[in-house]
Amino acid sequence: MPEPIIEADRVGYAYGKGPAALTDVSLAVHAGRNVALVGESGAGKTTLLRLLLGLTRPTSGVIRHAGEPLTRDRLPGYRRAVQAVFQDPYSSLDPRQRIARIVAEPLRGLGLGADPVRVAEALTAVGLPEDAGRRYPHEFSGGQRQRIAIARAIVCHPRLLLADEPVSALDLTTRVRIVDLLASLCAERDLTILLISHDLGVVAELCEHTAVLQRGRIVEQGATREVLRAPGHPYTKALLAGVPRLPEAAQPR
Numbered sequence: 378m379p380e381p382i383i384e385a386d387r388v389g390y391a392y393g394k395g396p397a398a399l400t401d402v403s404l405a406v407h408a409g410r411n412v413a414l415v416g417e418s419g420a421g422k423t424t425l426l427r428l429l430l431g432l433t434r435p436t437s438g439v440i441r442h443a444g445e446p447l448t449r450d451r452l453p454g455y456r457r458a459v460q461a462v463f464q465d466p467y468s469s470l471d472p473r474q475r476i477a478r479i480v481a482e483p484l485r486g487l488g489l490g491a492d493p494v495r496v497a498e499a500l501t502a503v504g505l506p507e508d509a510g511r512r513y514p515h516e517f518s519g520g521q522r523q524r525i526a527i528a529r530a531i532v533c534h535p536r537l538l539l540a541d542e543p544v545s546a547l548d549l550t551t552r553v554r555i556v557d558l559l560a561s562l563c564a565e566r567d568l569t570i571l572l573i574s575h576d577l578g579v580v581a582e583l584c585e586h587t588a589v590l591q592r593g594r595i596v597e598q599g600a601t602r603e604v605l606r607a608p609g610h611p612y613t614k615a616l617l618a619g620v621p622r623l624p625e626a627a628q629p630r
């Protein structure tokens with residue numbers, strides 16, 4: 378298999394002198410193979426995401442991007458390749474800025490300038506109206522705001538999108554539309570997603586590979602279909618037992 382886009386290799390992390398939040402975590406994301414990270418609250422999902430984003434350094438082990446350890450001098454190139462979308466579309470957009478400026482943020486950060494053509498292309502790609510760029514966040518619904526956050530994340534054509542509960546703040550109909558949007562962006566833009574989600578239905582829709590995190594350790598990982606159909610670990614069984622009905626794709630044949 379070719380080099381993963383991003384890889385955690387035996388990563389450990391502790392906050393200050395506290396107990397380990399992550400222990401010996403190894404996880405690789407390959408181009409074209411979306412990965413889901415599931416696990417209950419406090420399992421360490423957000424901590425791992427912060428490490429993968431280069432916001433925090435691991436206490437032990439190494440994070441690699443395209444085969445090379447993620448060091449400070451490599452962060453600029455990394456920022457271009459890896460972007461993130463978070464759960465809450467209300468707090469993640471600055472209310473005082475117009476949408477065009479919000480979406481252009483990664484371009485400015487990379488020193489590429491607020492190219493209006495790229496911004497318009499990103500807004501169109503997420504299905505927002507043409508005049509959206511001139512408006513402010515409060516003029517948009519939760520689902521539309523999440524589209525704006527996704528436009529901001531894809532404007533510099535990243536290879537990988539780290540998505541932390543991207544649809545859990547949305548109502549069911551909107552959730553389905555945003556999941557469909559993410560799936561089509563993967564197909565059309567060579568984009569791969571690392572998804573954190575409590576919603577195993579969303580996981581089954583979007584991700585070929587699933588890793589299960591429990592108390593800072595990966596207790597199970599493999600093809601999503603296999604993990605959901607025949608969970609090998611009691612914790613995964615318990616997670617699955619909490620799901621009323623899985624989508625067709627994950628049902629036993």
Ligand SMILES: Nc1ncnc2c1ncn2[C@@H]1O[C@H](COP(=O)(O)OP(=O)(O)OP(=O)(O)O)[C@@H](O)[C@H]1O
Binds near residue numbers: 392398417420421424
């Ligand atoms: N800033 C912090 N300082 C100290 N401990 C922290 C901090 N942030 C998280 N932790 C601890 O690290 C562990 C992992 O937390 P983390 O937020 O990564 O879990 P999570 O799986 O993302 O949970 P959730 O689904 O609720 O977001 C928990 O025990 C948590 O209490």
